[in-house]
Amino acid sequence: MNIILQDAVAKIHDGKNLEGITFNIAADEHWAIVGANGSGKSALGKLICGELKVVSGQCRIPAKAGYVSFEKIDEILETERYNDDSDFLGYVTQGTPVARFILSGSAADEAKLTELARELEFTGILERGIKFLSTGEMRKALICKALLQEPELLVLDEPFDGLDRHSCEVLRTLISRCIGRGIQVILLLNRFSEIAPEITHVAYLKQCRVFRSGTRKEMLDSEALRRFHAFHYTLPDRLPEIDSAQRPEPLPAGAPLVEMKDVKVSYGGKQILSGLSWTVKPREHWKITGPNGSGKSTLLSLVSGDNTQAYANDITLFGRKRGTGETVWDIKKRIGLVSTSLQQDYRVGGSAKMVVVSGFFDSIGVYSDPSPRQLEIAQEWLELLHMDHRAGDTFRELSYGEQRLVLLARAMVKQPDLLILDEPCQGLDDVNREMVLKLVDHLARTGNTQILYVTHHAEDEIPSITNGMELVPAPGGGSTASIS
Template sequence: MDTAIRLDDLSVNFDDRFHLNRIDWTIELNQHWVITGTNGAGKSALAAVLAGVGEIEKGAITGLPKNIGLVSFEAQAELIAKERKKDDADIMDVISLGTPVHEMIFDHCQDTKLAQALVAKFGLSTLLDRAFRKLSTGETRKVMLIRALANQPDLLILDEPFDGLDVDTLAMLQAHLASIIDTTPMIMVLNRFDEMPDFITHIAYIENGRLELTVEKSDDHAFNELYQLLHLKTTDLSVPEADPAHKLPALDPSQPLVKLNQTTIQYGDTVIVDKLDWTIDRGQHWQLSGPNGSGKTGVLSLITGDHPQCYSNDIFVFGFQRGNGESIWQIKQFIGYVSTSLQWEYRVSTSCKNVIISGFYDSIGMYTKSTDNQKKIADQWLALLGMTNRADQPFNKLSYGDQRLLLIARAMVKHPPLLILDEPCLGLDDMNRQLVLALIEKICQGSETTVLYVNHHAEDQIKGIENHLGLKKLV
């Protein structure tokens, strides 16, 4: 590879089955990348587009070398399908035996000696005369690896190259790849970080067809955050149960959580929110968006009871009609609330574990002795967050993003019927934003809590939140 490869604002269509969207990515000389992400995120698509797969709809790729080696399940399936088509020859009363392995390898390589050595190392010497399509899946995978390596590519693209390999073969392949890093740039698709070779220099994280993050592997802090993100995205751990000893009072299941009827927020002659009708039912996750001054915070304050005009409007919250004698604490016990201002207020020096436990008492800091079950639930939340090893670390020594994750867990320990996340990504960098969004997604998937996610941008969506209310600035 003689020059950097650049993907500039690239959008690609893969037969209408998948789209890559607005990809900006530069692969410099002497860099070796791993592409990672959740299942269906677009890892294989991003790797394949470098090999010429897909229809470019927008943008451009520049700097691609001509000699590219690609090993992937899709390319493997395509090769096997071509071989099976040779069975059609039986209409001419000819029995097709298919292409033998030696032809598949030696007719498609530049370095015959290297191919012979790899055949021996991969244990395929006794299979050279067998038809390619008669091989097992693992054996055809080995053939494709040998073909790609022996062709001395200027760029080597390996999609899950270690899947299905035994321990000895995996070690051999890792050693061979390490021996060619000075001459062959590599891009790998991997699901498992523990299989990442030492020579990898950079990691690309893709989500929903978009390249969300790129990280230098040598940046330990960024690398650990990405590891934590993948943990949140892929872990089988579910949202921990509530403490049965601290159950909230039962609500009337026939009533919506929130109902605003023709609600108006007005200061003098200035109308901020005009005759808003909005109903939030149980299990109906919502995104509330709008520009500054559109009334988002005011609407939240009406729901929580912190706005004086909640009594001059027709508002029902958890079955209570505002202004009919209920206390503000009767309402707030059913709400979990996270905002940037709460994070500013939470400045006490307490451990990460105690921050979560404080959610049982709606306190900032711990002033009550916690129970064994509360400690257990806090440990489960720390495990979900990938922060078990930081249980005793001081909260105020954590990164801004990790603090936000813990405050969301704190808001959730009681499993409130309504969790309000007011601009939860405000002030966060791309990595920490992804971490927070991943946790919100996990909560939407696995609890009885209804999520109200408040932000500026309607397009900043979270999987599982399917309802949207957009407010407009009236003045």
């Protein structure tokens, strides 16, 4: 069917609306909607799928639409955590298996699920609990669930973020097959490079309005649009000062920040890491790679102090072996962290500025009065990331990409000994991605911070990172380290 939006107005949250949205999508057209972080792409996707109420104007949309986004994943995992009995029972439960989650509320049978799981190449995780999935695996599960509803329209919000290169190719093939089967597709994207070949039209959003739209060729050939979307970030003359009152004692001279020997981690009988040995020496920066589900986030959680299986392994952090009387706060005071799981967990209220301030306390939320100097430093980091205009806004009202920028400021606010960046550019547009990569590189070259960096995008390079570790299959199952 034709999708018709005529001067549509829809409320995103208090003080922010989609305004005067007008464009028609013919039944044989497939669109990409591109725009900067906070431009309203996700809200427009919800509007087209009937998940956002129209305040005024005309809106004709399909009766059956599937919508997949990072926010949707966050909502599902929050419900899963709410229903988790692990703490009460005293052991880690499996939770909702992937197959049951996908089939819930669907009239589809298991045969259809098996066929679709084979297409998306995740048959091996159908019995695993959804809370144990990687970001990429969870994305595949949600797309599969949407397709089993047999939608007329499929809206995918940043579908390739968090996927390894092979999984991106698998998803591109699936999108092509969906279009071949008569499903209309709309992609909400930050990167022009991710516009699928089958996309016929492109719309560019700016400040919650359709700034420009046209055929794929017209839009991609528009030099004026590319110049508008481009941005060249100027590095600051200096980084904000460090709050000396919060600075931990210097590390022992020459001591490695991380030492792991023959590390093994498993969940529910499934081996995740096996026989992994790795050392991070002073002044080294590392890029960590590996396919979805290989254990990259698990590895980083061993470093950040968030994984209790560290105590069962030979791991030394900042010159001190785990399990010798140190607290998790002794570890966290030396670390800054950005990850999808942190973004999912940051559910407390508060302004963007106070989220940055919480980085001084390594907490989710602020529970003691920050000093005037800490408030000043937090504001300076928001200014460096061009987010100072959102300092007083509620964190949960920010777009996914804007939340990511605030969490980056939170991670860097104390200029820690170790900065852990797990897909830091996930959800960021071209402008903000360039800014973040340059700023992290500047911090690595000019400060005393060492970087551990995970990314699936080869183009998202940080020049100062010269050490590499790839997680590869280990004999007997799980992943181990290949050092380059």
